Amino acid sequence: MRPFVYEHGGERLSAVYGDGGGGPGAATAVVLHGAGGSSKGRLLPLLGEFGAHGCHALALDFSGHGGSSGALRESSLRRRFEQAVALIDARVPREGPLVLVGFSMSGQTVADLTAHYGERVAALGLCAPAVYAGEAWDVPFGDGDGRFSAIIRTPGSWRTAPALDALRAYAGRAVLAVPGTDAVIPAEVTEAVQRALTARARYTRLELPDAGHQVAAWLRDHPEDRRSFVRAVLSRLGGGGRPATRARPAEQVPEGRTAADSRPL
Incomplete structure (x- = not known):
């Protein structure tokens, strides 16, 4: 992994990039950290695992985090x-396939990027x-007692989240990693994300029964779970994360169900 600094919007963003050796057609795994005190540092082993599978790998510290400039309270x-868009457009070959991985708050960012790309x-x-x-999208995070906090603490405010619409529309490969104990994300939010992903995506739920909310730290410290996660994300993709030829729909539906119809796109 090679560190570099990228300037965007008056901020200096600390980032890392790794060439997995998969060639120009390989996918780039863009791995995004969560909120609070999170940073790209705990993601490095995961980036390395994607590299070991032939993917390029990219991560950054969002402004106000890690080695980047800026104040967290001013971010949004x-x-x-x-x-994330600025960094991807600067470092990933145009039209190169993307593998997007997000932890906690970056689940929202991954959904936004999915709709964009x-x-x-x-x-x-x-x-x-x-x-x-x-x-809440445009509102600065503040210091925990401002408008952003008021919006996200409103019961059920997430139910009309545009991110859920983006995930419902997504038809590629998707893995949802669920910790056994999550004191931050309500179970009903996790289930709503799962329902959205099962609408069209080739979906897998990966249970991490002994993990807590800090899944990035768990994957950092547990190599076997880290490998299982990366293998699941890249399943049904070709070498280097290249999209593989789609199997027959009948081979993709869940066990016990049948494919009713299909059509070429």
Whole structure:
């Protein structure tokens, strides 16, 4: 992994990039950390695992985190999305396939990126993901007692989250990693994300029964679970994360169900 600094919107964003050796057609795994004191540092082993499977790998510290400049209270969901887009557009070959992985708050960012990049997104990995009401997207995070906190603490505000619409529309590979104990993300949010992903995606739920909400730290410290997660995300993709030829629909439906119809696109 090679560190570098990328300037965007008056901020200096600390980032890392790794060439997995899969060649120019290989997918790039973009791995995004969560909120609070999170940073890309705990993601490095996961980036290395994607590299071992032939993927390029990219991660950044959002402004106000890790080695990046800026104040966390001035950041927002929109700024996180814009910083990720700027970095992807600068470092990933145009039209190169993307594997998007997000932890906690970055579940929202992954959904935003999925809507933005469309068919370029070959696979998703969502780990204890959060989604938020649309009205929260532009609001600065503040210090925990401002408008953003008021919006996200409103009971049921997440139910109309645009992120759920983006995940329902997604038809690629998707893995939802669910910790056994999550004191941050309500179970009903996790189930709503699962329902959205089962609408069209080739979906797998990966249970981590001994993990808590900090799934990134868990995968850092548990190599076998880390390998299982990456293998699941890249399942049904070719070498280097290249989208493989789709199998017959009948081979993709859950056990005990049948394919009613199919049509070429």
